[in-house]
Amino acid sequence: MSTNRHRFVMQNGVDPSYASRVNPLKHTAKNAGDGKRLYEQNCALCHGQTGMGNGEAGKNLDPPANIAAFGKRPMATEDTCYWSTAEGGVPFGTGMPPFKGNLKEDEIWKIVMYLREF
Ligand code: HEC
Numbered sequence: 001m002s003t004n005r006h007r008f009v010m011q012n013g014v015d016p017s018y019a020s021r022v023n024p025l026k027h028t029a030k031n032a033g034d035g036k037r038l039y040e041q042n043c044a045l046c047h048g049q050t051g052m053g054n055g056e057a058g059k060n061l062d063p064p065a066n067i068a069a070f071g072k073r074p075m076a077t078e079d080t081c082y083w084s085t086a087e088g089g090v091p092f093g094t095g096m097p098p099f100k101g102n103l104k105e106d107e108i109w110k111i112v113m114y115l116r117e118f
Contacts, residue, residue: 004063004092009080015091018083023109035114038107042099051118061095071118081112 013019025031040049046058046065053059053066070076085108089096099108 004094005084005089006075008092009075014077014079015083015087018079018086021079021082023078023082023112025106025109025113027113031110032113032117034107035110035112038103038111039114042103043111046095051115063094065095067115068118071116076116078112078116081115082108085111085115 045055046053046061047067048054048058051066051068051070053061053064053068055065058065084096086098086100088098090098
């Protein structure tokens with residue numbers, strides 16, 4: 001987990017351009033399956049297959065990339081998940097890259113769907 005990120009959200013709230021966004025996609029097996037595949041392609045290298053932060057590129061990061069229990073936290077609302085993935089750690093200087101230029105909006109939403117089932 002990332003205390004920088006959580007402190008940032010506690011102090012600033014969710015970035016207004018992301019606040020209150022809800023997943024426009026229906027929860028279907030197809031969308032969740034796409035989310036899993038996209039996660040494996042883009043995120044597992046750091047976060048690991050199950051979010052433990054033990055991917056090859058994630059093992060030595062500080063703060064660590066463990067997001068295993070993330071989806072169960074009250075803070076992990078859809079808008080926060082979307083923001084975290086789209087902007088990465090840019091607002092507070094962590095190793096999490098931003099994905100908004102590389103993934104389409106619906107691809108990020110599919111990943112968010114998957115993350116919340118961790
Ligand atoms: C280069 C390594 C790297 C990659 C690739 C990466 N992340 Fe991260 N991620 C991190 C690190 C390190 C943190 C902890 C620091 C932070 O919160 O910014 C993190 C934090 C997060 C958090 C916040 C967890 C929390 O406790 O609030 C989420 C959500 C997340 N990542 C999702 C993703 C998703 C989804 C992808 C793929 C689209 C991805 N990450 C790809 C390194 C990475």
